[in-house]
Amino acid sequence: MSAHAAEAADLIDHGHAGDDGHGHDELVENNYMKVPNVKLAIWTFLGSECMFFGSLIATYFFYLDKSIGGLLPKEVFSIGITSISTFILLTSSFTMAMAVDTAKSGLMSKSRNWLLITALCGATFVGFQVYEFWHFVHLGLTLQTSLFGSTFYVMTGFHGAHVSVGVIWLLMVAKLVHSGKIPAERAVFVESAGLYWHFVDIVWIVIFTFVYLLEFAK
Amino acid sequence: MFRKTTKQLSDWLIAATSSRSFALLAPIAVALLLGACSSNHPRDTLNPAGDGAQISAWFFWLYMILDTVIFAIVVGALTIALLKFSKKKGDDDSLPPQNHGNMKLEVIWTVIPTLILVVLGVITIGGVFKLAEKPAEEQKVIEVDVTGKQWWWEFDYRDSKISTANELHVEEGTQVALHLTSADVIHAFWVPRVSGKRDATPGRSYPLYFKPFEKGEFVGQCAELCGASHARMGIKMIVHPVKGADSYDNWVKGQLAQAAAPTTALQKAGKKVFETKGCASCHTIRGVKELSQRSRTTGPDLTHVGSRTTIAALALTNNEENLAKWVKNPQSVKEAALMTNLNLSDADAKAVAAYLFSLK
Amino acid sequence: MSAKLHDIEALQAPEPHMHYERPGKTGLMDWLTTVDHKKVGVVYWAAGAFFLLVGGLEALLFRIQLAVPDNDFMGGETFNGLVTMHATTMVFLAIMPMTAGFANFLVPLLIGARDVAFPRLNAWSLWTFLGGALVINASFLFGGPPAAGWTGYAPLTGPEFGGTGIDFWWSGLALLSASSMAASINFIVTILNMRAPGMTLLRVPVLGWMMLVIQFLLALSFPPVTVGLILLGFDRMFGTTFYNVSMGGDPQLWQHLFWLFGHPEVYVLILPAMGIVSEILPVFARRPLFGQTAVIFSGIFIGFVGFGVWAHHMFTAGMGPVADAAFAATTAIIAIPTGVKIFNWLGTLWGGKMTYPTPMLFAIAFIPIFTLGGLSGLMHAAAPLDLQQHDSYFVVAHFHYVLVGGALLGLFAGTYFYFPKVTGRMMSDGLGKAHFWLFLIGMNITFFPQHMLGNEGMPRRIYTYPADAQWDLYNMLGTIGVIIMTVAMLIFVYNVIVSVKKGAIAGRDPWDAATLEWLTESPPKVQNFDFTPIVLSERPVWDHKYTEGMEIIAPEKGESFHMPSYSWKPMISSGFVLMLIIGILLNTFMPGNWLWIVAALAAVGVVGSVWAWVSEPV
Ligand code: HEA
Ligand code: HEA
Ligand code: CUA
Ligand SMILES: [Cu+2]
DSSP states (O other), rough: OOHHHHHHHHHHHHGGGGGGGGOTTTTSSSOTSSSHHHHHHHHHHHHHHHHHHHHHHHHHHHHHTOOOOEEEEEEEEHHHHHHHHHHHHHHHHHHHHHHHHHHHHOOHHHHHHHHHHHHHHHHHHHHHHHHHHHOOOHOOTTTTTOOOHHHHHHHHHHHHHHHHHHHHHHHHHHHHHHSSSSOOOGTTHHHHHHHHHHHHHHHHHIIIIIIIIIHHHH | OHHHHHHHHHHHHHHHHOHHHEEEEEEEHHHHHHTTEEEEEETTHHHHSSSHHHHHHHHHHHHHHHHHHHHHHHHHHHHHHHHBBBOOTTSSSSSOOOOOOOOHHHHHHHHHHHHHHHHHHHHHHHHHHHHHHHSSSSSSSEEEEEOOOOOOOEEEEETOOEEEEEEEEEETTOOOEEEEEESSSOOOOOOTTTTEEEEEOOOOOEEEEEEEOEEEEEEEEEESOSSHHHHOOOEEEEEEEEETTTTTHHHHHHSSSOOOOOOOHHHHHHHHHHHHHSOOEEEEEEEBBSSSSSTTTTOOOOGGGGGGEEETTEEEEHHHHHHHHHHHHHHHHTTOSOOOOOOOHHHHHHHHHHHTOOOO | TTTOOOOGOOOOOOOEEOOOOSSSOOOHHHHHHHOOOOHHHHHHHHHHHHHHHHHHHHHHHHHHHHHHTTSSSSOHHOOOOOHHHHHHHIIIIIIHHHHHHHHHHHHHHHHHOSOOSHHHHHHHHHHHHHHHHHHHHHHHTTOOOOSSTTTTTTTTTTTTOOOOOHHHHHHHHHHHHHHHHHHHHHHHHHHHHOOOOOOOOSSSSSHHHHHHHHHHHHHHHHHHHHHHHHHHHHHHHHHTTTOOGGGGGOOHHHHHHHHHHHHHHHHHHHHHHHHHHHHHHHHHHHHHOHHHHHHHHHHHHHHHGGGGGGGGGGGGOOOOOOHHHHHHHHHHHTTHHHHHHHHHHHHHHOOOBBBBHHHHHHHHHHHHHHHHHHHHHHHHHHHHHHHHTBBHHHHHHHHHHIIIIIIIHHHHHHHHHHHHHHHSOOOOOOHHHHHHHHHHHHHHHHHHEEEEEEEEOOOOOSSSSGGGOOHHHHHHHHHHHHHHHHHHHHHHHHHEEEEEEEHHHHOOOTTTSSGGGSSSSSOOOSSOOOSSSEEOHHHHHHHHHOOOOEEOOOOOTTTTTEOOOOOOOHHHHHHHHHHHHHHHHHHSSSSSSSHHHHHHHHHHHHHHHHHHHHHSSS
């Protein structure tokens, strides 16, 4: 009984009891898990995305070397060009980190600029991918050609779509930072976009390593 | 090491008890499952006529007894609780004991099921490996390539090059190895009294091994949804005795013969129909017309179609009348059947039926 | 109620002031723009209940076909379509949405929160679910329903063999997947982050926990099947070769992707029902839940192991003995935590002082009926035995015992139990009992003989069977059972409709219950709680009533709560996502550039509406 009373008093003293969500920004407020709501949501979402890309990549490997006819990976991949686009995407992880860092320090206009640079890198990457697809199609590898064609385009295509969504997301965040709707106290919104961006980057590293590089290591 | 122990244990258990002696042990189980093993049911999985089905039935009774005991415990405890711990008329409002649990009990009802499951797991794994065993090399094996097609089965005997449809002939006490595949969608080969089922998947070939130990006819059917007439994709397995007029060897001899020549005028007319009306674009009759390549739409080999007891995957019993009905309008017999309706006249249908039926 | 220290019904607090950015709507507009988790929950539940009737009607129709041998009430394609739609409807459009209804309405109340973490996203999930339901059922009007079974095995669903119904099926399911994923994120954040002061994780009620576990299952298990569906869609729309055998594709890929979702999915269906039962039994036994921590941890454990057992649906697919053995063993493990639950429920009843209003009847019936279904599941887990039972009526019996006798009975129990909280009125107990007995008897008459049918070699998904197979008696019983269940369901529907208007007034705490949701008014106000509860035990309200175990803090006079404003944005952006799917479907009927035109418009619409969404003041 008295233990209960003590716990109650403790909770009330530490202000938890007052936390009934009036007047403040619940998405940002530090909560039970000491992680803001948005950030926890993004983490959960990324967990789900891991399963999504995991399934796509597993499909690619399930079907690796099982194509009947059609071009082989080695006959179409150009490590040089893909390395450049990979490098650009990796760079964007750095610029994204800068955007988050500056936002956390309250340097909002700097953060906006870093966000724009990151979006530009992302768009460039997508541009490279469009070129790559176009080039492969001209070499004779289409969605319908073979299992390799199907798995390759769908896997990398969904990654490209994720990068594109990321670019739009970054632009939106940049706009909100610019218009002051994301002030320093809400830097977690920049951070969340950053988490997504880094994730998409990591997925690409996995794809680049295991799909492109491994092909030439064999 | 693990494999070996589990196998030994399960071998021992399987040898120690036949499914029948188990059944004796399980009167409660039988009561619970009402007439589950009503023994003269044509597709009774618990009345095995092959070694595969026997192993499955053995496992059934093992689990049935265990499940009955567990179920009885749960229902028994629940019943007693309901009887003893209901609020009765005139009871006051005082609260029953407010305890939150009991660690000892918690441990007991976690550990005991775990132990039960460990033992079951070992036996089960033994059974899995036993069923997957390849038949020994020395013995005689009837090897058949089985192709599921919408909605019939093609059986190609590896040794004798016989090709039949829907009725699989094997021999009592002889090992059978089926190699299952499909020409279109996934089907599953299932003759409940002889053996468990196995999928026939396009692009893959899986073996199914069993040894029938009872002669007679056993029915079954496709067990994987495969389209509109999945329900009409029957199988009949005929287990021949080793010796006698009805022996497997005699059957093979009969099937190896070329198609019989027509004798009556009607049969001769029927043969004409077969040759001229397009039947031969899908069906083979050896000595009359042979197809080299089989594709999804092509039909069963008709060389000895008259010797079958049923046609169109058990959709009809085989007689002249039904044959005529079938060739005149296959889709009226079997929904969406992939045999073209060639709009035969009644006379043509009658003739071709007479001819086909004569192909014993 | 002699021993009570505090009377919940007598709670009084000064009315706090509600603060919105923009004033709300009323009437129908209110329902369309609502972001209130309670209203969203009610719509989810109502949609689920409606589809329960639709799915049941489908079952009724195909059971009529099966009543007698060689029946020609309907043909094979129609039958397959009805079975496929029955299962798809029941699983995705009835049980899951009704569960979502409970989750939405109850979770914030259970944990003492004012709302979910993302109220507008919550509304988005609702609309997207309704869009998916619409798409799947639209197949009836355009070219016939999907007919490849709810498991949609390739290549029967592929471009060569599957009809247009498959396009509605896969694209509708993709929408449902998006909806579930958004919802799962929302609820994970809500339960982890928004608990009332003092509500540590182990004080979260079992129902809250089970809802948390299934959100993880949804978040992690839907992506594989989504990938599977996308590959199927690409095969059908663009001629890719994923399941195309002649190009080297392997139909078993689909089976793995499907069951990697499909098995966790069955626990998504059952765990909430187990949570509901765990809430109800203690209330009417008037004791705490026996071994609450064990019940919670067993649920978590089921969730974990549930991910490692999927291929027990593929024992006949020829995976080889090593895989078969491994999956047989992992599957059996699930019996242990499930048994822990069963025994703890029995422990709760043992020593109690039970009364039997309708919710208690359903909750008690859950125990033996579910156990029976679980035990037959265990038989399937024995691979050598499953070779006989797979795709036979034995499986049909197994999963209806766990789905109808488990999940559905649990949801019925929950409906009777929480109805007073949702509507402020009691459901009729007499009608409830009629519903209970008729349904229980009907379901056993239908499904018990199916064990025997399975043993007697009757495969599932067959639209007809010959008389000489000797399956007529049990099939006739099956049909009679559905008719009894239909009567039961009509009574239930009548009960709900009448009780909403005419039921007895419930008050805050009609069952003398234990958890936080019973602290509020019935129905709860928008802000849920006028008081701030300080939770000091796993039975805060009970302890407040009987042992002085909880503090509640009344708001100061004139205090104001900030509540989220109404919004059209969730519905609009969900509408644009639906438009994308419609583009895909147009492609089915009018191959050409439709897809790209509509997709481009839809994409612009999605981006635009999301932008409007994020810039809207909450
Ligand atoms: C709510 C849904 C639900 C639930 C909870 C379960 C629970 C279980 N299921 Fe079931 N299952 C389905 C829904 C469900 N299933 C569906 C829909 C299908 C068919 C899909 C399709 O093909 O269309 C299916 C099919 C299915 C198969 C495939 C059959 C086949 O097609 O060949 C298997 C195989 O292992 C299986 C096993 C199990 C097991 C072991 C459990 C276990 O979780 C059960 C555990 C419970 C108990 C065992 C009882 C209580 C325990 C005790 C009292 C303790 C003491 C016990 C012991 C010591 C043993 N299920
Ligand atoms: C949670 C899921 C769930 C639920 C609740 C049910 C409920 C029922 N199911 Fe089903 N069922 C499945 C999930 C479910 N089922 C699945 C997954 C399959 C596998 C499908 C496949 O093979 O792909 C299946 C398959 C299946 C089969 C096997 C079909 C076959 O293999 O050929 C059968 C056969 O009897 C059946 C029967 C029933 C019956 C009688 C009910 C009854 O309990 C239904 C009771 C409800 C009613 C009777 C409603 C009555 C109300 C009205 C009639 C009013 C109508 C009014 C309006 C619409 C306004 N179901
Ligand atoms: Cu072939 Cu079902
Ligand atoms: Cu399963």
